[in-house]
Each structure stands twice: as C-alpha cells, then as structure tokens.
Amino acid sequence: MNSKKAIAILITIGCPLLLALFKNNEFNIPIPYVIIGIVVLTLLSLVHKPSTAQLYKEGLSEEEKTVEEVKASQKPPVLYLRSFQADRDIETRFVGNSIQVEETYEYTLTKYFEPIGPLVTLLNKKTTYIGGAKIDNTEENWQEVFHSYAKESTYLIWSWGLSESVLWELKQLLSNEYRHKLIIFFPVEGIPVEVRESYWSNTLGALKQMDVNIDSLPNTIGNSMFIIFPEGRSGEPIDSTPSLLEIIASVGACDLLAISLRRLTDTLGYDVEKGLDSGSKLAVLLLAIGATFIFMMIMFNSANPIWFYLSTVEIFAYGSLLWCLVLISYNWYTTRQYKLRWLKSGIQTSTSIN
Structure with missing residues (x-):
C-alpha cells in the first residue's frame, strides 16, 4: 500500500478518536474542537491529494495497451x-x-x-x-x-x-x-x-x-x-451539453467510496459503462444525505437525546469530518464517468456507435 495513502487512512480513522480523547481528558482542559477538526482535515487533504493522484496515474498506466x-x-x-x-x-x-x-x-x-x-x-x-x-x-x-x-x-x-x-x-x-x-x-x-x-x-x-x-x-x-x-x-x-446532474458530478472532490463502489459493481457483475447515470445519481445522493445529516445534528442538538452529550462545537467538528469523508469518496468515479457520458451522448445520438 502507498505510504501516503496509509497515513491518510490513519488520519481519517484517528480524527474522531482524537476528538473523543480530548473530550474526556482527566484534566478537564477546554479544547478548541473546531480548530482540531480543521487542522486534521487540512492534514488529511494535504496527504490525500498527492497519494490519490499517484494511485490514479498508476491505475491508468496499467490499463494502457x-x-x-x-x-x-x-x-x-x-x-x-x-x-x-x-x-x-x-x-x-x-x-x-x-x-x-x-x-x-x-x-x-x-x-x-x-x-x-x-x-x-x-x-x-x-x-x-x-x-x-x-x-x-x-x-x-x-x-x-x-x-x-x-x-x-x-x-x-x-x-x-x-x-x-x-x-x-x-x-x-x-x-x-x-x-x-x-x-x-x-x-x-x-x-x-x-x-x-x-x-x-x-x-x-x-x-x-x-x-x-x-x-x-x-x-x-x-x-x-x-x-x-x-x-x-x-x-x-x-x-453535447451536460445536464445539471453531470455538471454537479464533474466538480466533486472525492475518491475512496467511489473506488469501493466500482469494485462492488464489478464483483456483482454490474456493467459500469452502462450505468454511468446511476453512478452519478448515487454520488449526488450521498452528498445530499451527508448535508442533511449535518443539518439535523446542528438543529436538533438540544432536543434529540442522541446528541445529548455533544456540544455544538463538537457536532460541528464531527459533521465537518463526515462531510469531508463524503466528498473524498465522490471524486474519482463521478468526474471520470461524467466525461465519458458527455462524450457518449454527443456521438451516440447521431451515429451507429453502440
């Protein structure tokens, strides 16, 4: 496994654990959770970018005939x-x-x-x-x-x-x-x-x-x-003008879940090339779920017993982490498939290409 990718995974897993650890420290020292969340997410982004680009390039090289x-x-x-x-x-x-x-x-x-x-x-x-x-x-x-x-x-x-x-x-x-x-x-x-x-x-x-x-x-x-x-x-x-959904898909910032989705569809024998639109819709749906989840956490913090033990800043920190992970998971699959589908729509409507 690429060392940078391993570090990115460790940071991703360690972020919520770090927040929980500071929340229950025995010295009862107030910790700026938002700052911690921003720092960790920044580190994750810095590590994720070069490692994802390298893995992406290696994957393309293996496909070249x-x-x-x-x-x-x-x-x-x-x-x-x-x-x-x-x-x-x-x-x-x-x-x-x-x-x-x-x-x-x-x-x-x-x-x-x-x-x-x-x-x-x-x-x-x-x-x-x-x-x-x-x-x-x-x-x-x-x-x-x-x-x-x-x-x-x-x-x-x-x-x-x-x-x-x-x-x-x-x-x-x-x-x-x-x-x-x-x-x-x-x-x-x-x-x-x-x-x-x-x-x-x-x-x-x-x-x-x-x-x-x-x-x-x-x-x-x-x-x-x-x-x-x-x-x-x-x-x-x-x-060949892209739809609004395709434009949304093209401006993502994600990678991890998308690769998992592709591997899952390959395992199930699903033809990804024929399901490009479904893949884009799923990615947009994941973003919507993430946004809704963060909104619910913030709006119902005081009333919902599920979040009774979390402060508003903690909810913001956890929500930011969740949002980052959803975005990271969305990038590679949707952007690449959006480009392919755009090209397909331009030629298939007027030629015999199938």
Whole structure:
C-alpha cells in the first residue's frame, strides 16, 4: 500500500478518536474542537491529494495497451490523430477541483471507444502520457504508417490543429476513401466559443490554401464537440451539453467510496459503462444525505437525546469530518464517468456507435 495513502487512512480513522480523547481528558482542559477538526482535515487533504493522484496515474498506466496487444485483438482499431504541440497543453487534468492528475482527452476517448476497438495513435517521443496504444514512427515513414492504420481502422478521430502534418492528415481524411469513418473532435472545457470559431475559421482558411475541397465542412461549430460524416456525406456538428446532474458530478472532490463502489459493481457483475447515470445519481445522493445529516445534528442538538452529550462545537467538528469523508469518496468515479457520458451522448445520438 502507498505510504501516503496509509497515513491518510490513519488520519481519517484517528480524527474522531482524537476528538473523543480530548473530550474526556482527566484534566478537564477546554479544547478548541473546531480548530482540531480543521487542522486534521487540512492534514488529511494535504496527504490525500498527492497519494490519490499517484494511485490514479498508476491505475491508468496499467490499463494502457501496446500495439502488439492491439494487433492480437479481434477488433479493428480506432485511429486518433492530433497535433503533437497540444500534448503538453492537455496533459494536466483535475480529479475534482483540487487533485491534479495526468489525464488527457486521448485517455477519455480510449475508454469510450474501448467497446468498439482499441484506440491507437502516433507516438510522440518528446512527451510521455497515458492514452491509446502508441505507434512507433519516424519522420520519413509517418505518412505510410497513417495510411496503413487508417485503412484498417473502424473510426478516424481527428482533433484540431494548425500544424502542417495535422492539416495534411485532415486533407487525407476528407477524401472519399476515409470520410465515412471521420469524426472531428473539439475539446470543449475552458475554450470560449469565440476562440473555437476563430480557430475553426483559421483551419478552413489553411485547408483552402492547400487546395482542399471544404464543401463538406460546416462554416461554424458553436459548442459542438464533434463533427460526423454520416455515410461520407457533409459534416454535421453535434452539440453535447451536460445536464445539471453531470455538471454537479464533474466538480466533486472525492475518491475512496467511489473506488469501493466500482469494485462492488464489478464483483456483482454490474456493467459500469452502462450505468454511468446511476453512478452519478448515487454520488449526488450521498452528498445530499451527508448535508442533511449535518443539518439535523446542528438543529436538533438540544432536543434529540442522541446528541445529548455533544456540544455544538463538537457536532460541528464531527459533521465537518463526515462531510469531508463524503466528498473524498465522490471524486474519482463521478468526474471520470461524467466525461465519458458527455462524450457518449454527443456521438451516440447521431451515429451507429453502440
């Protein structure tokens, strides 16, 4: 077990014990319970962040496939094409609001397309990140590698960029040979619509200069995450707006209970990928229960015999601890599944992907 995780668990268990110990000290010294609670929760947070990020990264690394495994599988691959210049920009992601991890859009797409086929992408030797299977290539043969995998892939996902090589790829993908497989992908988070439209306009202008026929491409993209080409026809922008529940799920700050829930569903044979919405609802329900519990503790302290021996500050300290644990348990599962479901809703409503 990771040492930082072990320390976090000890602090979590020791917090209520510490409060109880000080409550019954033989010297009857008044203890500022709220301060103790804040200090302990702060220590827990400081230990929890790096340990969770490391465990998260290790878990993602174990899931990454190799090109050999892709070739040995029975499913044709899904080829993901992007600008190498964007790799560093999208490398840092957040699990919840506070825990930084290395999770790229490539990894999210890898998890979504997994039932269809393994995601493969050209290797960028200047960066190391987790995502699809990396295809080794050189400056001399990368175009040959592109055509080789494009012909055998089920889908060809192109993520926007203005480099010469990326535009060359899009030019090939817009040809009749590949267009029926093409999905143009636009990262949405944190990018204003005006910036997206300006970038897309520059892309169209660059393609024109390359004498590419852009009649099949839309002039505007709005908030769309995808452009698809049904049966090779003109591109159709697909809006994919998250629901309020999904937005709530995406701003969590938790991890522990979520992993337990996932392990439990795996043990029971429950298909997590088909129950994303249920998972989000459960996480939000847990938050609501935690908030209600704290409210009841504070409001009915003097009347309810259950809390007769606890002072208001003690209830606040215990309630803060409970709230922290509920939040910690909520992070990893809901945030990650929210992203997957958002992508699913964007493509599934307009393509034959199942």
